[in-house]
Every structure is written in structure tokens, then in C-alpha cells.
Amino acid sequence: MTTDASIPETAQLPTEECWRLLRGTSVGRLAVWVQDHPEIFPINYKVHQESLVFRTGAGTKLASALGKMVALEADGADTDSGVAWSVVVKGSATALPNTPEVVASLGHLLFPWETGRKDHFLRIVPEEVSGRRFRISAPLTWGGSLDEATRAGLE
Secondary structure, three states: OOOOOOOOOEEEOOHHHHHHHHHOOOEEEEEEEEOOEEEEEEEEEEEOOOOEEEEEOOOHHHHHHEOOEEEEEEEEEEOOOOEEEEEEEEEEEEEEOOOHHHHHHHHOOOOOOOOOOOOEEEEEEEEEEEEEEEEOOOHHHOOOOOOHHHHHHHO
16 A cells, blocks of 8 residues: 555556556456346456457356457556556457367466366457556545454554
8 A cells, every 4th residue: 555646546558558467467357247137257368369368168157258248357456566457358258169279379378266177268359448557545545434344454
């Protein structure tokens, strides 16, 4: 956390910076629409040719994402400098063929955290990429009262 006034409150990131940050991490949250409500799934992804690729198994995530508009958010923080960032990619999710070429070039780079079969490769083709960088504010500047758990962690 920081109170350094030289760090701006919030800065919109140029698209190139968003892609650089996305390349520097591999975990994000995939937002999809499931029947009548939104759902969010953690995924491991890789940037590939100005798109995002992830692998998944059969199930709700695949059925809700394939051929539909989705959003992916990735973020990070440098606690030493007190600066955080967040990037959102919105676009359609399309299937990649499960060919030996795809498995050889992308499959070995995607390491899901959860066990199980992950035979489906999906690509998010972005229609919109946006991001922001912001200063992490100290909890006592949030403007509201702290609950007991937060207060105990600060003491």
C-alpha cells in the first residue's frame, strides 16, 4: 500500500500495455452467461497471436463459452510499489481443433491447476481490450468503518 502522490489514482492503459501485462501472467477469470445468470470460472490461459487460448473439459464452462461472447479479467499487484492493474478482454470464444499441431504448440504451455481431462482448446478473439493501473490505497482511507476481522489484521 502506498500514499505516494506521484502515482496516479487511476490510469487507463493503452492496448499494447494490456497485452504486455496479459503475457506476464497466466491466470484469469472467465465470465460467461449460463442460462439466466452470470458465472465466473478461474482459467489458465496463454496469449497467442493477439488472442487468448485456454483449455477446458466438457461441462458448463465449455457449453456456456463456445460460440458466445465472454469476458476474461486478469490482474496483478506490486505490493512493494503499491500499484495494481486490471485488464479485461471481451470477445467471442471459438474452438480450436484438437490436432497434434495445436497440442504441440499450445497444449504443453497450458498447465491447468485442476486435474481431469482438458481436451477442448478455446480461443477468445478480442473485440475489446481495456485496462487500468491504480494505486492500492491503505485500508484506513477506504471511507467506511472496518469490520473486526480487518481491524484485527491491522493491529
